[in-house]
Amino acid sequence: MSPLTRRHFCHQLATALGAALGGVGVSSAALxxxxxxxLRLLSxxxxxxxxxxxxxxxxFDGRHAEPTVRVFDADFRGHGVVQHPSDPSTLLMFARxxxxxxxxxxxxxxxxxxAFHLGKDRQAFGHGVFSADGKLLYSCEGEITSGRGxxxxxxxxxxxxxxxxxxxGIGPHxxxxxxxxxxxxxxxxxxxxxPESGREVLNLDTMASNLSYLDTDSGAVxxxxxxxxxxxxxxxxxxxxxxxxxxxxQFQRLPKDHGEAAPLVxxxxxxxxxxxxxxxxxxxxxxxxxxxxxxISSTGQHAAFxxxxxxxxxxxxxxAGTFQGFHILHDVCGIGTIPQTDRFLLxxxxxxGRIIEGGDASEVADTRFHTPGLGWDNHVEIAPRAxxxxxx
Numbered sequence: 001m002s003p004l005t006r007r008h009f010c011h012q013l014a015t016a017l018g019a020a021l022g023g024v025g026v027s028s029a030a031l032x033x034x035x036x037x038x039l040r041l042l043s044x045x046x047x048x049x050x051x052x053x054x055x056x057x058x059x060f061d062g063r064h065a066e067p068t069v070r071v072f073d074a075d076f077r078g079h080g081v082v083q084h085p086s087d088p089s090t091l092l093m094f095a096r097x098x099x100x101x102x103x104x105x106x107x108x109x110x111x112x113x114x115a116f117h118l119g120k121d122r123q124a125f126g127h128g129v130f131s132a133d134g135k136l137l138y139s140c141e142g143e144i145t146s147g148r149g150x151x152x153x154x155x156x157x158x159x160x161x162x163x164x165x166x167x168x169g170i171g172p173h174x175x176x177x178x179x180x181x182x183x184x185x186x187x188x189x190x191x192x193x194x195p196e197s198g199r200e201v202l203n204l205d206t207m208a209s210n211l212s213y214l215d216t217d218s219g220a221v222x223x224x225x226x227x228x229x230x231x232x233x234x235x236x237x238x239x240x241x242x243x244x245x246x247x248x249x250q251f252q253r254l255p256k257d258h259g260e261a262a263p264l265v266x267x268x269x270x271x272x273x274x275x276x277x278x279x280x281x282x283x284x285x286x287x288x289x290x291x292x293x294x295x296i297s298s299t300g301q302h303a304a305f306x307x308x309x310x311x312x313x314x315x316x317x318x319x320a321g322t323f324q325g326f327h328i329l330h331d332v333c334g335i336g337t338i339p340q341t342d343r344f345l346l347x348x349x350x351x352x353g354r355i356i357e358g359g360d361a362s363e364v365a366d367t368r369f370h371t372p373g374l375g376w377d378n379h380v381e382i383a384p385r386a387x388x389x390x391x392x
Contacts, residue, residue: 041067043334043347044078044093044377053077055093055105055112056374062355062367069371072105072112079126080174081381084156086134088383094139096378098195099124102139102159116159121145122152123195127174130156131216132181138216140172140186147192147203151175151184151214168212168221170203173235178243183222184214185245189233191252204252209233211247211268225274228263236293238337240300244269244318248291248305264291265305267318277316279323286310292333293379297342302358304344308333308378313346315361325361329354334380347376 038061045056053074058067079096089107092115100123104115118124121144128139137154141164149167154160169188176185190209192202201207209227211234214220227234227249236248244267251262263276264287288309296303296318305314308331315324327346334347342358351371355364 038062039336039338039345040383041336041345041347041353042081042083042091042381042383043379044074044081044096045071046077046349046375046377047071048351048373048375054374055081055091055103056371056376057091057107058371060353060369065369067353067369067371069374070107070110071374072103072110074103074112076101076103078103078377080128080379082128082130083381083383084134085130085132092128092137094126094128095124096126098193098198099126102128116154116161119161122150125171125173129175129177129184132177136162138175138184140167140175142171144194147171149186149188151186163219165214165219166221168214168224169208169210171209171233174237176237176239176245178213178239179241182216184216185237185239186212186214187234187237187247188212189235189250190227191233201252204231204254207231207233207252209249211237211245211274213270223270225268225272228266228274228276231257232263236291238294238296238303240296240318242300244296244300246294246296246303246305246318247274248294250291251289253289261285262289264289264307265294265303265314265316267303267321275321277321277323279314279316283312283314283323283326286312287314293335295335295337295344297344297358298337298339299342299358301342304335304356304358304361306333306335306346308349313344313356313361315344315356315358324359327354327356327361327363333378334376336380336382338382345380345382347380349375349377351375 041058045054055072058069060067078093081093084090091105093103101117102115125140141150141152149172151165153163171189171191174187190207211225213223231252232249247266266276268274287307290309293306303318313327331349336345346354353369355367
């Protein structure tokens with residue numbers, strides 16, 4: 001089955017799930033309006049008329065159909081965006097795989113410049129985080145010749161490289177702070193790629209993805225949990241205040257895997273193994289082997305997982321490990337956690353946005369928005385206006 005045909009099939013399957021599962025999470029819910037703003041949205045993006053790449057910021061009050069948007073042109077396609085924790089006017093956008101630099105934006109004066117370029121034999125994988133005090137930046141990178149995954153440490157005045165630590169695997173993609181603000185949880189995708197071969201995976205037969213925990217005081221990996229399937233690449237993650245990690249995976253299917261169910265969403269607690277979440281087979285199949293973003297609600301109760309290939313977002317009870325619902329939106333990928341609620345904000349490549357409940361994925365009434373002429377890329381970061389956020 002060709003990728004196009006497969007996607008069309010999965011979209012039809014996702015649409016049919018509403019009837020099969022009693023309409024859970026598909027139609028809008030007439031729920032009492034709760035305060036969800038004002039919010040600041042941060043994302044890589046693109047101009048729909050010419051495909052130009054950008055960094056987008058939007059001020060959204062939770063009700064207006066069109067947020068106030070600022071557009072900062074970039075000379076590369078971005079991926080993760082991070083806001084400085086003590087200087088909210090400073091943003092960084094990381095180049096997506098394969099990438100070689102980060103862009104800096106000053107929201108006060110509108111200045112756009114290069115934060116840093118990677119050195120020789122290095123490539124970036126699209127995500128980074130600031131330390132809690134904003135003095136250090138940690139980013140996911142890799143050594144091109146060997147494929148070794150790296151966590152690179154830079155000071156944030158001039159972004160001089162201070163150190164490089166082994167990530168614990170190949171292809172580190174996303175990293176997040178654990179609640180102790182000392183340990184980093186790292187999604188090592190296990191996929192060997194090189195700039196000259198684009199997105200082609202060069203080690204499908206030997207790939208080994210894992211979740212690793214790195215102590216930033218010593219620079220050492222202190223715990224590793226292997227992926228639940230040899231070809232399930234752990235790509236995205238988020239962590240709750242209690243230390244639960246939610247994981248989203250992308251299955252690298254080979255002909256011999258035809259018909260095999262792929263684990264795509266999971267959870268982990270340190271000292272245990274990775275546990276796939278109990279998702280209905282039809283919902284799992286509709287995701288088309290691909291999860292593009294993961295977020296945990298502010299309450300820590302629910303996790304949301306997006307599948308742009310399947311045109312849907314899944315919600316699950318993180319503690320119980322059980323499926324809660326799904327929401328259908330074309331090419332949806334960005335998920336943001338709305339502060340002090342159990343809700344998520346969704347964005348897609350056509351500039352559409354919605355807010356859903358963490359529990360059953362039902363849509364919150366009167367909160368849709370649209371950014372005409374602008375599309376949102378894979379991830380959206382949410383911060384209250386005039387407040388800081390330390391992770392992508």
